[in-house]
Every structure is written in C-alpha cells, then in structure tokens.
Amino acid sequence: MKHFFLLLVVLAPVFSFSQKFIGLNEEEINYHIKTTLKNEINDITRTYSSDGTLIIGWNNFKLDYFQALYFDKKGIVQVESKKPDSNDILNTMIKVYDKNCIKISSTEWKYYLRGAIYRIRLQYVDEYGYYIYTSLWD
Numbered sequence: 001m002k003h004f005f006l007l008l009v010v011l012a013p014v015f016s017f018s019q020k021f022i023g024l025n026e027e028e029i030n031y032h033i034k035t036t037l038k039n040e041i042n043d044i045t046r047t048y049s050s051d052g053t054l055i056i057g058w059n060n061f062k063l064d065y066f067q068a069l070y071f072d073k074k075g076i077v078q079v080e081s082k083k084p085d086s087n088d089i090l091n092t093m094i095k096v097y098d099k100n101c102i103k104i105s106s107t108e109w110k111y112y113l114r115g116a117i118y119r120i121r122l123q124y125v126d127e128y129g130y131y132i133y134t135s136l137w138d
Helices: 002-016 026-035 087-100
Strands: 041-048 054-060 065-071 077-084 102-105 108-113 116-125 129-136
Touching: 026 054, 077 087, 087 108, 087 129
Parallel strands: none
Antiparallel strands: 041 054, 054 065, 065 077, 077 129, 102 108, 108 116, 116 129
16 A cells, blocks of 8 residues: 555656647657656657557656657647556556546546646557547547
C-alpha cells in the first residue's frame, strides 16, 4: 500500500496534465522531447496511419506507459493516447483522473486547462488492452 501512494504522488502531476501536447505542432513536440523528456523516454517513432494521419509515439520508461500523439492535416496534435504497461499504472491513472477531473462515467472525465475543456476516455482495444485518450471536448 505504501508503494501505491508513492506511485500516486509521483504520477499525479504527469497524469493530471496529460493534455500538455494538444494544440502543439511537430516542431514544438520535438523541442519538448529534446529538453524535458530526454531522460525518461526512448523508442521514438514517427509513422502515418492508413488515412495519412501523422503519429509520433514513444515509450516512457520512467512512468511505464507508451504515448502517441495524433496530428491533424495542419500538423497540430488533436489527440493523445497513453497505453499503460501494467494494471497498476492504469489503476493509478484512473484514481488520479477521479480525483482531479470531473467524472462523467467510469470511463470518461472532463478537465479544464488553459481555457479549454478536455475529454479523457478510457477505452479497451481488442488485442492491445486499455488505452487512455485525451482530446478537446467536442
């Protein structure tokens, strides 16, 4: 139990502000990767989906999740996703969202930051497990 609370304290600031990349362009993302994330991520990938969407992703080995950013046609991040490496990390993320966000349901939260409203959704993807998606509220 002591380890859970330590994990919660360490991860809370990161997960509560999971929307930090939405609205940024690729150059801003690359700068952020080179400066603030350089000691906690690896395996950076840059790929395109079948519909041409740019996706940049990386493994956060410090916090045990994979993160991907989905860009629109103008090159701006519209959606962030996180794939926790374990159920412990997933449960910690959910507890942080329950505490810091407006809970819409057991799988959806609303969060206000920098004058915008964000939607955070937990979704199960067959064969891959649980993902947490963040986007602007429609």
